[in-house]
Amino acid sequence: METIQIQVTTxxxxxxxxxxxxxxxxxxxxxxxxxxxxxxxxxxxxxxxMSFSKQEQTIKVLRRAGANGPQAKAIAxxxxxxxxxxxxxxxxxxxxxxxxxIEERKSRVWN
Numbered sequence: 001m002e003t004i005q006i007q008v009t010t011x012x013x014x015x016x017x018x019x020x021x022x023x024x025x026x027x028x029x030x031x032x033x034x035x036x037x038x039x040x041x042x043x044x045x046x047x048x049x050m051s052f053s054k055q056e057q058t059i060k061v062l063r064r065a066g067a068n069g070p071q072a073k074a075i076a077x078x079x080x081x082x083x084x085x086x087x088x089x090x091x092x093x094x095x096x097x098x099x100x101x102i103e104e105r106k107s108r109v110w111n
Contacts, residue, residue, distance in 0.1 A: 011072055012059055019067065030065035 008016070019026055078084065 026067040030061050
């Protein structure tokens with residue numbers, strides 16, 4: 001196994017931090033997505049991507065692969081809307097969502 005280092009923006013690093021244990025798999029998914037598309041769209045996309053910096057290219061490919069979500073700025077703008085501020089929490093019984101997530105992650109095999 002090899003280790004590679006890449007430089008990313010602080011924003012992208014924050015988004016990827018949640019997926020830190022799955023980064024190799026996400027990169028594999030992104031590459032397989034690029035390989036399974038038709039040659040013409042790949043060439044068009046590659047030409048389009050070349051107009052961006054390497055970091056911007058990486059971000060765009062990761063977005064297409066579903067590796068990162070909306071930008072922090074877009075989330076902040078959404079949460080600042082008055083209608084969102086009036087939301088009330090949902091009261092539910094049963095196991096806490098965070099406990100279910102932790103339990104699910106512990107049951108996965110991370111290769």
